[in-house]
Amino acid sequence: MQAVKLRLDGATVALASQQAGLSAPTVSAAWKAFCEGGWAAVPVRARGRSKGQANVLDATIQQQLWEVLYTAPPEGQPGWNSADLAIFLKREHGVELTRRAIEHWWERERLKHEPWSLNTWAKQRSQRGRWYRQSVVPILAKLGQAELRWQGGVRRVAHTHRPVYQIYLHGARGRLWMRCFNRPPVADDYLAAMQALISKSQENKKPVVLVFHGAWFSASPEVTAWLTQQTMFWLVQVPADSGVAS
Numbered sequence: 001m002q003a004v005k006l007r008l009d010g011a012t013v014a015l016a017s018q019q020a021g022l023s024a025p026t027v028s029a030a031w032k033a034f035c036e037g038g039w040a041a042v043p044v045r046a047r048g049r050s051k052g053q054a055n056v057l058d059a060t061i062q063q064q065l066w067e068v069l070y071t072a073p074p075e076g077q078p079g080w081n082s083a084d085l086a087i088f089l090k091r092e093h094g095v096e097l098t099r100r101a102i103e104h105w106w107e108r109e110r111l112k113h114e115p116w117s118l119n120t121w122a123k124q125r126s127q128r129g130r131w132y133r134q135s136v137v138p139i140l141a142k143l144g145q146a147e148l149r150w151q152g153g154v155r156r157v158a159h160t161h162r163p164v165y166q167i168y169l170h171g172a173r174g175r176l177w178m179r180c181f182n183r184p185p186v187a188d189d190y191l192a193a194m195q196a197l198i199s200k201s202q203e204n205k206k207p208v209v210l211v212f213h214g215a216w217f218s219a220s221p222e223v224t225a226w227l228t229q230q231t232m233f234w235l236v237q238v239p240a241d242s243g244v245a246s
Contacts (some may be wrong), residue, residue, distance in 0.1 A: 001087075004034045004042055027132055035200060037172050038081050057105050058107045059098070064093055065105065066162070069180040078169050078196035079177030082106075103176075109155050111178065115170040117149065118211065139209060143234070148172075148206050150197060153213035153238070167193055169210075180242055187222040190215065194226070198233055206232075213238035 013031070017024045033041040057065070068088055073080045082099040089095040106112035121132040140149075152169035159181075165181040167189065181189065197208045212235060217223040221229040227235060 001030075001042060004030050024207075025147070037175055038077055038084065040175070040228070041172070042083075042173070057101065060093065061089070062105065064095065065102070066180075069111075069178065070182065071178070073179060073196075075197050076196055077177065078193040079167060079179040081175060083122060093096045099137045106145075110159070111164075111166065111180075113153075113155075113168040113170075113176065113178075115174040115176075116151060116211075131239065132180040136211060137235060139234055143207055143209065146198070146209045148200060149211075150208060152193075154190075154215050156184075169197075185215075189224055190217070190220075190223060194233065194235075198230065204222055207234060208232060208236045209236065211236045211238060 003016045003022055003026070011023050014025050015035040016022075017027045020027065020201055022030075030042050065085065065220075068085060069080055074084050074088075077084065082102040086097050089097055103112060107152050111176075118132065118136065121129050122137060123129070150169055150171055152156075152167065154165065154167050157164040157166050163182045165184050167179050167185055171177065179189070179193070194210070195209060200208070210233070215237075217227070217235065217237060227233070
């Protein structure tokens with residue numbers, strides 16, 4: 001983790017390797033994992049619960065988690081993932097949680113959105129299968145394997161104690177990033193998430209394909225203007241009548 005932070009601060013692989021006490025290949029591998037999957041993809045600790053980790057998320061910890069989810073995510077990230085939340089809580093509040101504990105809490109609060117099995121849709125004779133073959137497959141075929149594939153959307157989460165509007169994004173292997181709002185997201189909120197995906201594409205020199213459900217961006221002049229300027233970003237909007245559940 002220290003090596004990745006040094007690289008984020010502008011250190012070369014050689015300098016990060018020296019200061020972190022790691023080999024250059026290890027630093028390069030950690031940096032590549034971070035660029036492709038965020039902190040969740042970087043091996044930062046051994047398996048198992050460390051001494052002092054919280055077993056139960058009490059009301060204070062849960063409130064801290066909610067407060068973080070309503071703030072901007074770490075720089076360069078499209079949203080909060082469980083690893084970044086764990087790092088933030090430990091650094092800012094001295095609370096040590098496992099990623100699994102945070103993800104279980106997501107489930108209890110109805111925040112955990114499951115990724116779609118897009119690859120299986122190509123063989124379905126359903127409405128969404130036809131949409132996938134007509135709208136997504138041609139783009140993937142054009143770009144080949146040289147792209148970063150993302151899927152996501154926006155939804156309102158039913159909650160008894162607070163308004164929850166959520167932008168969710170799934171990256172490699174279904175990892176979940178999210179950000180919550182107390183009102184419907186606006187153009188700047190979507191653009192911040194998309195720009196973070198663009199940054200990842202620039203790091204990897206690969207175009208990004210984002211399949212997105214729940215918002216019709218053609219109605220937003222700001223988003224439309226931004227999209228026309230992008231050469232490394234492909235947006236596929238999922239129609240409301242496609243049969244895709246949010």
